[in-house]
Amino acid sequence: MVKVSEGKPEPNPNKGLPTWTLQDFEIGKPLGKGKFGKVYLAREKKSKYIVALKVIFKQQLEKYRLHHQLLREIEIQSSLNHPNVLRIFGWFHDKDHFILILEYAARGELYKELRKSKHLSEKHAATYILSLTKALAYCHEKHVIHRDIKPENLLLDLEGRLKIADFGWSVQSRTKRHTMCGTLDYLAPEMVENKAHDYTVDNWTLGILCYEFLYGVPPFETESQTNTFKRIIKVDLSFPSTPRVSAEAKDLISKLLVKDALKRLSLQKILEHPWIVKNADPSGVCSGGVSQI
Incomplete structure (x- = not known):
């Protein structure tokens, strides 16, 4: 799960994909809307850490054949750790959505x-x-x-x-x-x-x-x-x-x-x-x- 270390979350240190689900988060207000989904304010229940959840509709990805592009985006952004690059802490999916767990930019x-x-x-x-x-x-x-x-x-x-x-x-x-x-x-x-x-x-x-x-x-x-x-x-x-x-x-x-x-x-x-x-x-x-x- 997302952990808090010196005021900042760290990705799951275990190898493999973390087994997150939407039930692990308290979902708040919508922060924005894009072509392929929406972004919501959320709080991870165990750590109480505030994040943004980017919810992407699988149907839209299939329509525009963008699965590969999304996976490349996740791979690249996950490899970056810089104060001026938005962090991605992990991702998971269900039947209809891909969900990215992102650093929350309050403004x-x-x-x-x-x-x-x-x-x-x-x-x-x-x-x-x-x-x-x-x-x-x-x-x-x-x-x-x-x-x-x-x-x-x-x-x-x-x-x-x-x-x-x-x-x-x-x-x-x-x-x-x-x-x-x-x-x-x-x-x-x-x-x-x-x-x-x-x-x-x-x-x-x-x-x-x-x-x-x-x-x-x-x-x-x-x-x-x-x-x-x-x-x-x-x-x-x-x-x-x-x-x-x-x-x-x-x-x-x-x-x-x-x-x-x-x-x-x-x-x-x-x-x-x-x-x-x-x-x-x-x-x-x-x-x-x-x-x-």
Whole structure:
């Protein structure tokens, strides 16, 4: 069962799949709803530890033939242990569902807070980019490419610490990949052009997110998929006059949104960038939430 050690749960140390059932949990309020199921607040009865249960409908997985993808997601996420990566403690299934036992992020999706405040202060944006960069550096060291970093897949814990979630499109590979996947506004040019890609697609997405955090919208967003694709391929990047954003922030974005993947700023260079050094809180905590400028 889930155990509490120094305030944090640890996965079952026994080999093999833990024999959890829904009866082992007190189920609380729904936290969110996705294409394939729902997420609920829950408490494991023996340890009293609060978790999130992601309930996925088997019928939907069969319809879209995603069993293999789910098992790959579980395998990858289970292998990761980083302060800015959402933990998965285990999983089980019944006749109709797969249930994932996940770390509970009390403040929910960063997307929702971003929509409320329109855009972030440079200090909050830099702190989130710093946290993301550290998490992705850890993932890339383990040869994991996330491939779907976006505000909806970024959660905040009670203190405001960012957590990467949803590894549904992630892959663990030492070689280049060819599958086009992810979300339209965040796709790198090589994906749009159906070319091979590697971990640098995550670096590109950091540039997209930095822009969106500061301006409130992704940089290449249009009303049609075709036009968005064209803007991504051309790297048709422009910076609005409002809100006011520092030259250092624009410099970081411009060095990440580069068509040639080999010339994109490395994760190490992001950590050393003047805008990050000047603005980011090294603790990774944004206790005050997002700020409207």
